[in-house]
Amino acid sequence: MISKHRSMVRVMTSVAICTTAGVLIAAQPTTDTHRFTEIRNGIYLAQSTDPVFNSNAVVIVNDDDVVLIDSHVTPSKARDLIASVKTLTSNPISALINSHHHWDHAHGNQEFTDIPIIGHEFTYMKMAAAPLDEATYTRGLAGNDTRLAEMRAQVAATSDTAERATLQADLDLFAAHVRDFDEISPVPPTVTMNDRMTLYRGSREIQIRFLGRAHTGGDLAVYFPDDRVVFTGDMALNGPSYLGDGFVDEWPQTLENLKALDFDVLVPGHGNAVTDLNRIDLVQAYYRDLWQKTAAKHRSGVTVENASRTIDLTNHTEIPIRQVGVAPLTVQRIYDRLEHPD
Ligand SMILES: [Zn+2]
Known part of the structure; x- marks a missing residue:
């Protein structure tokens, strides 16, 4: 079946046809702010093209609508994502799924108040309480300040005109990103779940699964059984995740539960798609x-x-x-x- 979205994809730069460890990358449409990698059948990994810290998002282009997973690090980045999705399809965005409550994945939520935002009850609890006081977030803000100071020192230290211009441009980009944090007003999920929820959208089944505590108390995996793809947020990356909120004692079993799903491509919350699933065993050990x-x-x-x-x-x-x-x-x-x- 040829999905409606395929005829609507506008490829703004190159179309790459290549095989990476068994994943056919059909196209990598790119906008000023995002690179989309089609994992399979209208499931796109969305990554920022600028170098400031951000999380992955996933754009699921269905027959008649679009479901997003994760809203990026700031409202500004979320707006960039929404604008970029419009270059992929004219289908409307109908729902957002939060993989977990962390700021780099969920602080763009305020741009999606007109659609359901689906998250685990733990994510709701965290985001409805005092998310701007969460240690993981305040450490992130402190990290921004440290990085700004380092970048300013680098600009001041160089006497090479060309190098200074490059460093100043990087500093300006990062400083603008840090200013974007002022706009953050966290919005919790509006639809919560515990163990499992399934969305049926046109010909697609989207399973939202809680597999146990891991990176946080409410990590959701989003599983596409027909396409054998799973998005794991930060509960499974290509290597160890940030552990500051983690349940390291329970995490190996949660990953065991993940491995019980039938998939051959893992899309993580940071970095590129993973097809060497042995990486999960290494991280469990x-x-x-x-x-x-x-x-x-x-x-x-x-x-x-x-x-x-x-x-x-x-x-x-x-x-x-x-x-x-x-x-x-x-x-x-x-x-x-x-x-x-x-
Ligand atoms: Zn995280």
């Missing part, structure tokens, strides 16, 4: 080992700082882990889980 080694330090009364310097995971060569040590934030989170399991 890493989390199990990280949990055990950190718990051993905790049992021995080792401080977070010392544990952070000495936990050795360099046996995970394929991740790859090359240096001894784990981020203090990760150790602190695991210590907190050990002391307050819930």
